[in-house]
Amino acid sequence: MAVTRTFSIIKPDATRRNLTGAVTKMLEEAGLRVVASKRIKMSEDQAKKFYEVHSERPFYGELVDFMTSGPVVVQVLEGEDAVKRNRDVMGATNPADAEEGTIRKTYAESIEANSVHGSDSDENAANEIDFFFSKDEIVG
Ligand code: RTP
Ligand code: MG
Numbered sequence: 001m002a003v004t005r006t007f008s009i010i011k012p013d014a015t016r017r018n019l020t021g022a023v024t025k026m027l028e029e030a031g032l033r034v035v036a037s038k039r040i041k042m043s044e045d046q047a048k049k050f051y052e053v054h055s056e057r058p059f060y061g062e063l064v065d066f067m068t069s070g071p072v073v074v075q076v077l078e079g080e081d082a083v084k085r086n087r088d089v090m091g092a093t094n095p096a097d098a099e100e101g102t103i104r105k106t107y108a109e110s111i112e113a114n115s116v117h118g119s120d121s122d123e124n125a126a127n128e129i130d131f132f133f134s135k136d137e138i139v140g
Helices: 012-016 020-029 044-050 060-067 082-090 103-107 122-132
Strands: 003-010 033-040 072-080 116-118
Touching: 003 020, 003 082, 003 122, 012 020, 012 060, 012 072, 020 033, 020 072, 020 082, 020 103, 033 122, 044 060, 044 122, 072 082, 082 103, 082 116, 082 122
Parallel strands: none
Antiparallel strands: 003 072, 003 116, 033 072
């Protein structure tokens, strides 16, 4: 299996509850390595662009408000089959549907405040990494 990269966000509901370390520990225990990390406050512009694919969905406005409501930690994760590995440990979007032992089952508050984001394809991972990180911020 190839070593690849994915993009992760520890969302405002998790940073607010001081869960940055706990979430990162679950990512690391799932076989992912943090090769870049920074804590930022997303601007409204950034959040709108980042979630542009959801712009027609009814939850878009609320999602942008939520993602700009507090600090987030953006990370680049590296590991074997990183996109799938990360989504497996994240669990289902709605924590009510997430499996035991996943980050969302353990920590998410709701379908929106669901503690983590993870890219859903290698192509989106590359684009999302570029959106937040310069090459020299990533140390593999
Ligand atoms: P993500 O993109 O954050 O990794 O999560 P995902 O693929 O599991 O979920 P997606 O369908 O891409 O939705 C993006 C984020 O929008 C929020 N959401 N709210 N209120 C709602 O019905 C609703 N549905 C989705 C969640 O924060 C979700 O992670
Ligand atoms: Mg998604």
